[in-house]
Amino acid sequence: DSGVTQTPKHLITATGQRVTLRCSPRSGDLSVYWYQQSLDQGLQFLIQYYNGEERAKGNILERFSAQQFPDLHSELNLSSLELGDSALYFCASSTGTGGFGETQYFGPGTRLLVL
Amino acid sequence: TQLLEQSPQFLSIQEGENLTVYCNSSSVFSSLQWYRQEPGEGPVLLVTVVTGGEVKKLKRLTFQFGDARKDSSLHITAAQPGDTGLYLCAGAAGGSNYKLTFGKGTLLTVNP
Numbered sequence: 001d002s003g004v005t006q007t008p009k010h011l012i013t014a015t016g017q018r019v020t021l022r023c024s025p026r027s028g029d030l031s032v033y034w035y036q037q038s039l040d041q042g043l044q045f046l047i048q049y050y051n052g053e054e055r056a057k058g059n060i061l062e063r064f065s066a067q068q069f070p071d072l073h074s075e076l077n078l079s080s081l082e083l084g085d086s087a088l089y090f091c092a093s094s095t096g097t098g099g100f101g102e103t104q105y106f107g108p109g110t111r112l113l114v115l
Numbered sequence: 116t117q118l119l120e121q122s123p124q125f126l127s128i129q130e131g132e133n134l135t136v137y138c139n140s141s142s143v144f145s146s147l148q149w150y151r152q153e154p155g156e157g158p159v160l161l162v163t164v165v166t167g168g169e170v171k172k173l174k175r176l177t178f179q180f181g182d183a184r185k186d187s188s189l190h191i192t193a194a195q196p197g198d199t200g201l202y203l204c205a206g207a208a209g210g211s212n213y214k215l216t217f218g219k220g221t222l223l224t225v226n227p
Contacts, residue, residue, distance in 0.1 A: 100146065
């Protein structure tokens with residue numbers, strides 16, 4: 001158990017819909033990262049928040065957005081869903097800003113299926 | 116864009132055999148990490164290598180970072196069924212950019 005929790009574990013929805021994925025980081029961790037894992041693309045970094053502020057951006061689509069709240073939990077919002085958005089979405093957390101030598105701890109993931 | 120190519124993509128072996136998986140890139144990384152991911156779980160960090168030519172051992176697992184810091188290998192001695200999983204390498208460009216770039220992984224199955 002990494003100490004990172006993600007809800008829901010599974011999500012089935014239809015194209016065009018909007019969903020929200022939730023992540024609670026390990027106690028004391030200030031950074032939250034979101035990743036998407038698919039068979040064809042592998043594990044791709046989407047976005048990082050540090051202490052409530054966006055810190056780094058990866059391959060995140062404009063239809064996707066995220067935020068980190070004052071209690072440090074984070075939400076990833078996916079809108080206008082397409083079939084290709086079906087994937088595993090992981091949240092990870094780390095103690096600081098994500099610099100050299102810092103370990104990211106991954107949650108168990110949310111499996112999203114868009115029909 | 117930095118890319119990491121992992122090979123082989125799939126590997127199925129018998130318990131007790133040795134194996135090596137590879138992680139290659141045309142780009143230089145300041146550090147490289149190896150993770151293992153089991154079904155239904157997130158990746159778990161195994162090791163971080165930072166110096167060209169560095170070798171690190173973790174029980175039966177040996178990790179090596181290439182001299183030019185563009186490639187890495189993971190060698191498992193006397194594989195056990197508990198080693199089964201998806202092995203991912205991830206590189207950090209360094210400087211002010213510590214975003215991780217992941218390879219697509221090697222799916223290892225160790226049969227009893």
